[in-house]
Amino acid sequence: MRKEDFLYRWVSLILKWGSYCSLALIILGLVLSLFFGKGGVGPFPSFRNQHFVPSSVSRQGAPLHLSFDKDYYPIAILNLGLLVLMFTPFFRVLTAWLSFLFSKDIKYTLISSGVFLILVFSLILALM
Amino acid sequence: VIGFFASILGIGGGILIVPMLNLLFGVPMHLAIGTSLLCVIATSSGAAVSYVQNRLTNIRLGMSLELATTLGAIAGGLLAGILSRQTLSIFFSLLLAYASFSMLSKKPELETSGSILKNNPEEYKVSNLPLGMGASLFAGIISGLLGVGGGVIKVPVMDLYMGVPLKAAIATSNFMIGVTASASCFLYYFRGDVNLPISASSVIGIFIGAMIGSKYIHKIEVKYLRKTFVIILVYVSLKMFFNGIGVHFFIF
Numbered sequence: 598m599r600k601e602d603f604l605y606r607w608v609s610l611i612l613k614w615g616s617y618c619s620l621a622l623i624i625l626g627l628v629l630s631l632f633f634g635k636g637g638v639g640p641f642p643s644f645r646n647q648h649f650v651p652s653s654v655s656r657q658g659a660p661l662h663l664s665f666d667k668d669y670y671p672i673a674i675l676n677l678g679l680l681v682l683m684f685t686p687f688f689r690v691l692t693a694w695l696s697f698l699f700s701k702d703i704k705y706t707l708i709s710s711g712v713f714l715i716l717v718f719s720l721i722l723a724l725m
Numbered sequence: 726v727i728g729f730f731a732s733i734l735g736i737g738g739g740i741l742i743v744p745m746l747n748l749l750f751g752v753p754m755h756l757a758i759g760t761s762l763l764c765v766i767a768t769s770s771g772a773a774v775s776y777v778q779n780r781l782t783n784i785r786l787g788m789s790l791e792l793a794t795t796l797g798a799i800a801g802g803l804l805a806g807i808l809s810r811q812t813l814s815i816f817f818s819l820l821l822a823y824a825s826f827s828m829l830s831k832k833p834e835l836e837t838s839g840s841i842l843k844n845n846p847e848e849y850k851v852s853n854l855p856l857g858m859g860a861s862l863f864a865g866i867i868s869g870l871l872g873v874g875g876g877v878i879k880v881p882v883m884d885l886y887m888g889v890p891l892k893a894a895i896a897t898s899n900f901m902i903g904v905t906a907s908a909s910c911f912l913y914y915f916r917g918d919v920n921l922p923i924s925a926s927s928v929i930g931i932f933i934g935a936m937i938g939s940k941y942i943h944k945i946e947v948k949y950l951r952k953t954f955v956i957i958l959v960y961v962s963l964k965m966f967f968n969g970i971g972v973h974f975f976i977f
Contacts, residue, residue: 604784609777616770620932627925675925679763682928683914685770686907690791693784709788715795716908723911 604696611692615685619678626675633671687716729934742927752923759913760924762906764931765874769903771935773896781896783889786851790861790897794875794905797865815969818962821877825958829951852888865905874902877961880954891950899939 694709742764746757776782851857860882864875876898883894913919 605777605780608784609774612770612774612777616774616932616936619770620929623925623928627922627929672921675921679914679919679921679924679928682763682766682770683907683910686766686903689773690788690904693788705785705788708792712788712791712795712904715792715799716904719795719799719908720911723915 603700604693607692607696608689611688612685615681615688619682619685622674622678622681624678626671626673626678629674630671687720690716726934729938746923746927750923752920755913755918756920756923759910759918760920760927762910762913763919763924764927765906766903766910767928767931768935769874769899769901769906771932772899772939773903775936775939776896776899781893782900783851783893783897784900786857786883786889787897787900789854790857790879791901791904793858793861794865794868794879794901795908797862798868798905798908799865800862801866801868801870811969811971815966818964818966818969821958821962821965825955825962829955849890849893850888853886857882857887861901868905868909874898874906876902877958881958895950 690709690713694706694713697705697709742761743757746752746760752760773782777784860878861875864878867878868875879898879901880891880894883889883897884891887894889897
């Protein structure tokens with residue numbers, strides 16, 4: 598397989614799986630929350646208690662709350678979908694970096710390392 | 726609808742999503758920007774699947790320019806406290822007005838002489854990389870300051886000055902905006918500036934629109950893409966100009 602084919606094939610696969618997985622999880626979380634979520638529980642109320650009108654639009658606190666409480670399952674699934682979506686570009690850069698590294702393309706290995714390090718830096722900054 | 730048009734124009738859609746959420750639905754600005762960034766990633770990932778498979782995306786060029794854009798996005802975040810947003814808005818609007826004029830005045834014979842038929846990265850030669858890096862750095866600064874993808878700057882620069890065919894420029898810009906938005910989105914998400922119901926429903930719509938748009942780009946003639954892009958550029962240019970001088974109309 599040509600180096601170029603390897604790069605495009607793997608980046609495309611990561612994009613495809615990342616996109617489809619995140620879309621499936623978001624739809625599943627949304628459907629479960631609309632039909633089975635219990636309203637008004639803890640900091641992550643079901644969507645039944647949230648309206649799409651301006652007055653009720655508010656911050657939801659730290660969204661990375663992946664509770665094992667079954668009442669929170671829909672929100673946890675939805676959050677997981679959004680996280681998969683946010684990390685797809687991250688893994689896309691990592692895959693490109695690995696492809697350049699294996700094909701011994703030094704110039705682009707260094708360039709993609711730079712992009713990857715900047716993304717890691719922004720993630721650390723966000724977590725801090 | 727925004728996902729469809731954003732994917733065929735190589736923009737994230739943030740320039741349309743933020744005002745729509747803020748002005749039409751009354752969503753607070755910080756939540757509108759957080760949601761918009763998630764939508765930009767959805768547009769990028771949804772459309773890039775098809776663009777990368779069809780070799781429209783120039784991954785090497787995208788990665789090189791991305792280095793400048795992500796650095797610019799960080800610089801934009803730092804500059805936000807120093808530069809006046811009004812000054813930057815007026816400067817940005819003038820630049821976009823110039824880009825829209827340049828795109829309109831590009832001679833059609835340049836497009837029929839073979840460049841649009843050669844969208845594969847191995848079939849055209851990229852020139853003026855330093856200019857592209859500079860423009861990408863600026864696009865990153867704008868992205869960090871205003872929460873948009875920056876495609877409105879990158880696509881005209883790649884198309885007009887770097888020898889990249891328009892459709893390849895759109896696909897490459899689309900590939901890049903997801904990475905830039907991802908860097909900023911982490912900050913918004915972990916700070917809690919993302920509203921789940923609004924984000925989930927917007928992301929689903931954008932995803933589907935972007936996937937459909939990326940399948941149809943081959944069937945759309947470049948002259949129509951160019952004209953649509955110019956309309957978007959003129960709209961954003963006027964919006965930024967009015968914001969810069971402190972005038973706020975409904976659609977501006």
